[in-house]
Amino acid sequence: MQLTGSEIIIECLKEQGVDTVFGYPGGTILNVYDALYKHSDEITHILTSHEQGAAHAADGYARATGKVGVCMATSGPGATNLVTGIATAYMDSVPVVAITANVAVNLLGKDTFQEVDIAGITMPITKHNYIVKDVTKLADTIRAAFIIAKSGRPGPVLVDVTKDVTANTTEYTAKTPESVLPVTDRIREEDLETAVSMIQESKKPFLYVGGGAVISEAWQELREFAHKADCPVTDSLMGKGAFDGNDPLYTGMLGMHGTKTSNYGVTQCDLLITVGARFSDRVTGNAKKFAEHAKVLQLDVDPAEINKNVRTHASVIGDVKVVLQKLNQRLEQQDHSQWLAEINGMKEKFPLHYDDSRLTGPYVIEKIYEVTGGDALICTEVGQHQMWAAQFYKYSRPRTLLTSGGLGTMGYGLGASLGAKMGRKDKTVFNIAGDGCFRMNMNEIATATRYNIPVIQVVLNNHVLGMVRQWQTLFYGQRYSATVLNDAVDFVKLAEAMGAKAYRVTKKEELEPVLKEAMELNIPVVIDCQIDCDDKVFPMVAPGAAISECFAEEDLNKKDFG
Structure with missing residues (x-):
């Protein structure tokens, strides 16, 4: 049957079993969104607050489910806003297909409005990428993108489609997706x-x-x-x-x-x-x-x-x-x-330990583990809270910790938690953040409330960039250059302004009832946990040192860090 390029994109997504797409529309990709509108009963589209949130959501969906995550964006800044999320997926071997639209073929290379060579930009951070200038090659390209994304060592694939291709028509024949088999040919x-x-x-x-x-x-x-x-x-x-x-x-x-x-x-x-x-x-x-x-x-x-x-x-x-x-x-x-x-x-x-006389990051993580029975999906941002989440929550099953390991992307977790919850609606999903990370993409709380995606956002709020401050304390003579965030920002009011339920926790005894209530509400929740700015992650290995030289807080007086 004859279909437009936009219709072919949607049909190919349906072929691949895609049920959820994360994205943000714009001029060059309008034809695709128009086709998607006609299939909204088959493919759910989540409009994120920022394209980076869409890329992270597709990543989180993929990590939580094991399936390929899909995100879409328009040309120019829409496409470039996906870059950090694509790089995050690349470093951690996450199967994501990013679909972008570009200006028409006859306008390429002419500094056209919102034109950018997104294929060139993403070449080092994708497993493979394409720019499609011929509608007859579109279906096979999208099918190949999914195979490449999930085969062998997985990774992100970008498909850039010119606007005229999204409007042009060609014959389309549905195909059953090829099976992707484990790589065994080199096992000797x-x-x-x-x-x-x-x-x-x-x-x-x-x-x-x-x-x-x-x-x-x-x-x-x-x-x-x-x-x-x-x-x-x-x-x-x-x-x-x-x-x-x-x-x-x-x-x-x-x-x-x-x-x-x-x-x-x-x-x-x-x-x-x-x-x-x-x-x-x-x-x-x-x-x-x-x-x-x-x-x-x-x-x-x-x-x-x-x-x-x-x-x-x-x-x-x-x-x-x-x-x-x-x-x-x-x-x-x-x-x-x-x-x-x-x-x-x-x-x-050498057990892990912390000061249990007051509210701390490790205490919050252990309490989350306790109230969830270890049966939640834990997403994190990057920094001290990420390490505490790795140390003090016991993960007994795979795909239950979603975190940016290779790229270390601040702002990853909230978008990822939305994708994880869309992919695993049966699971309680937490995102653990520091206040510095939360500021990066906290606008995605508005996405959570728009679609009532019931993620629980926990902010370990120490009013500093905690991990950087830790390094400044240990290795930079306590010169806290550009790491103090002690301003008037009120995360509870911000969360409420975006439509979420919000709590502030300042004492240990306040935490458990708040966590339990947040889980029972089944709506987007933000919990602002006030912790000390000088809490640190231990043990630690100094940069350049051997792992045998790891030290804990009690070892500090025995060390000379220079």
């Missing part, structure tokens, strides 16, 4: 045998879990593997929930704000088994001193990650769910009881 028997031998020969193995284990849905295989290998387990920020945070083998997060047990244990281990992790600098600290006594066995779908940041002694390339299945078939039950006893001794000696 000799690599599996080497991996099993390394595990069997190891006396002190340690399992390090990254976001790839979440993406590949490998949590069941991972838990079987960990118990077969009989080894302690740590994770990255992105790997949270792939391994149960309540499991006795779990030692907490690794790296700059990881536990002493994980950092010391990885430093002392003789084999580091890495599943779907890329050895970020925030994990390794001084890479030359990272796991320096260990052989490194890396399991990853992306061969480019092997030997990129840390020298690898052996690797198995392929979808980690399939790799773990094959290893579990070959690996006999191991016994590392002596090593585990040593690790458990560290866990007892």
